[in-house]
Amino acid sequence: MAKFCPKCGDPINDSQALFCSKCGAKIPIPSSQSQAPINQPSVIQQSPQPSGYIPPVSTAPLERTTGSIPKKRSALEWIAIFCGGFILLVVVLVLIGGIISMSQQNSSSRTPALTSTPPAVPGHWTEMTANAGWSPRYPFSSVVMPDGSIVLIGGSTGEGSSAPLNDVWRSTDNGATWTEMTANAEWSTLIGMSIVATPDGSIVLMGGIFRCGYQICPSNEVWRSKDDGATWTEMTAHAEWAPTSGSQHSVVKPNGKIVLIGGGGIGGGVLSANETWQSTDDGTTWMLITANPEGLSSLSGDGFVATQDGSIVLLKNGYPNSSVWRSTDDGVTWTEMTAHAEWSIGHGGGESVVAMPDGSIILMGGSNYNDREQLEYFNDMWRSTDDGATWTEMTAHAEWSGRTGESVVAMPDGSIILMGGSGSGGVMNDVWRYTPA
Numbered sequence: 521m522a523k524f525c526p527k528c529g530d531p532i533n534d535s536q537a538l539f540c541s542k543c544g545a546k547i548p549i550p551s552s553q554s555q556a557p558i559n560q561p562s563v564i565q566q567s568p569q570p571s572g573y574i575p576p577v578s579t580a581p582l583e584r585t586t587g588s589i590p591k592k593r594s595a596l597e598w599i600a601i602f603c604g605g606f607i608l609l610v611v612v613l614v615l616i617g618g619i620i621s622m623s624q625q626n627s628s629s630r631t632p633a634l635t636s637t638p639p640a641v642p643g644h645w646t647e648m649t650a651n652a653g654w655s656p657r658y659p660f661s662s663v664v665m666p667d668g669s670i671v672l673i674g675g676s677t678g679e680g681s682s683a684p685l686n687d688v689w690r691s692t693d694n695g696a697t698w699t700e701m702t703a704n705a706e707w708s709t710l711i712g713m714s715i716v717a718t719p720d721g722s723i724v725l726m727g728g729i730f731r732c733g734y735q736i737c738p739s740n741e742v743w744r745s746k747d748d749g750a751t752w753t754e755m756t757a758h759a760e761w762a763p764t765s766g767s768q769h770s771v772v773k774p775n776g777k778i779v780l781i782g783g784g785g786i787g788g789g790v791l792s793a794n795e796t797w798q799s800t801d802d803g804t805t806w807m808l809i810t811a812n813p814e815g816l817s818s819l820s821g822d823g824f825v826a827t828q829d830g831s832i833v834l835l836k837n838g839y840p841n842s843s844v845w846r847s848t849d850d851g852v853t854w855t856e857m858t859a860h861a862e863w864s865i866g867h868g869g870g871e872s873v874v875a876m877p878d879g880s881i882i883l884m885g886g887s888n889y890n891d892r893e894q895l896e897y898f899n900d901m902w903r904s905t906d907d908g909a910t911w912t913e914m915t916a917h918a919e920w921s922g923r924t925g926e927s928v929v930a931m932p933d934g935s936i937i938l939m940g941g942s943g944s945g946g947v948m949n950d951v952w953r954y955t956p957a
Contacts, residue, residue, distance in 0.1 A: 527543050528542055528543040637693050644919060647919070648953050652695070652950065652951050653700065655949060656946070656948050658941045660674055660675025660927055661713060661714070661715045662715075662927040665723075667721070669690055670929060670937060671701070671717070671723060672689045672691075672927065673713075673723075673725065674705075678942055684711050687700060687702060690749065694935065695951035707743045707754070708739070711729050714726045714727055714728070714768050715770070718772050718778075718802065719774065720776065722745065722746050723745045726741075726780060727739050727763065727768055740762060742759050742804070756803065756805075761795065768780055771826035773826065773850070777798055777850075778799045778800075779850050781795075782818075794810075794812055794816075796813065809851060810851065813853060813854055814852070816856075824873070825874060827879060827907065828878075831846055831907065832846065841861070842860075842864040843857075844904075845857060846908060857908040861911055863902040869887065870886045870925060871924075877933075881907070884902070884918065885899060887922075897923050898924075900917065920952045921943050922944070924942055925940075927939045927940060927941075934956050935953055935956070938953075
């Protein structure tokens with residue numbers, strides 16, 4: 521755009537001139553040529569539009585911007601999304617399950633496991649099981665181990681000597697449940713054997729009868745187990761005492777010494793009913809203590825226990841009275857505690873007797889023929905606190921049915937466990953527990 525001198529009007533051809541070349545007047549600098557700020561965008565001036573002007577509408581497609589409506593997903597995309605979500609859900613559930621399982625394991629390691637053992641009622645019998653894992657049997661043997669478990673050994677199914685058993689079972693919950701240690705022990709199928717549990721946790725089995733062909737033969741074998749009856753080692757095939765038929769009795773002393781007393785047999789040489797033998801090497805060798813005990817004509821009896829003071833008490837059934845004898849020198853000499861025990865009336869044999877931790881002796885069960893020559897089974901209980909001199913009836917009818925040939929053991933906590941036997945209803949395999957009041 522041409523510029524003119526504001527004074528003389530002469531045209532200014534040099535756009536950079538500051539003064540008029542004709543009159544020397546100062547040429548003003550237009551405001552539009554002042555320097556624009558750096559980095560400032562220039563403003564596009566639009567010419568004013570007349571009133572009522574409507575701008576044209578563009579027909580070009582609009583570009584989609586962020587936040588606009590998403591496009592519709594395909595079926596494959598939805599399937600992929602669903603499968604991914606399902607897999608994620610499974611992973612989360614597995615992780616949660618693992619956390620819960622670890623929590624339960626940690627809790628169970630701190631809290632003792634609950635059992636289904638029936639609650640004890642002081643002064644009464646509680647049925648631990650009506651049908652134990654082992655088959656019904658009588659007579660048979662059982663012992664309490666130093667750890668408080670019960671080991672049950674052999675016996676007969678009640679079908680006579682043709683059906684002896686040589687299995688071994690163990691219970692760690694007072695007879696409520698049982699584990700079979702072996703179905704066929706190494707020793708012959710025996711009935712009437714004598715067993716003891718020694719202080720070192722071993723079990724020693726002595727004597728008994730077994731079937732040899734068509735005959736019944738007495739045994740003087742001795743076997744030992746160091747794993748709760750699972751396996752057995754023969755200590756001797758022929759002990760120094762003669763084979764016994766099952767009427768022998770044995771006890772173990774606190775020092776581990778085994779005392780074997782009495783006996784009887786079927787044919788051939790048998791242990792005299794008056795002999796007393798001892799072993800200090802788990803039944804490998806035996807020493808005769810006496811063949812003629814003082815004060816007692818016969819050591820044959822129905823009950824035989826070692827009390828807490830180390831003495832031995834022998835219960836002898838006889839008609840019409842039963843006597844009780846006691847020895848304080850391992851069976852060498854005997855003292856008669858009573859010639860007429862209070863429980864004598866009606867009893868004819870098959871009673872069970874146990875020595876309790878408090879020093880008392882408890883007798884229970886048994887059988888006899890009544891006046892009508894019918895076999896009668898008992899479920900009474902008697903207790904003595906003076907080594908068998910006097911007896912008090914605890915109950916005439918315990919909660920379990922009358923029976924004979926049962927096995928009874930006294931537990932370290934003062935309770936009593938009664939197992940199996942034979943009664944009017946047949947041979948049994950129930951288990952009962954008595955808790956003193």
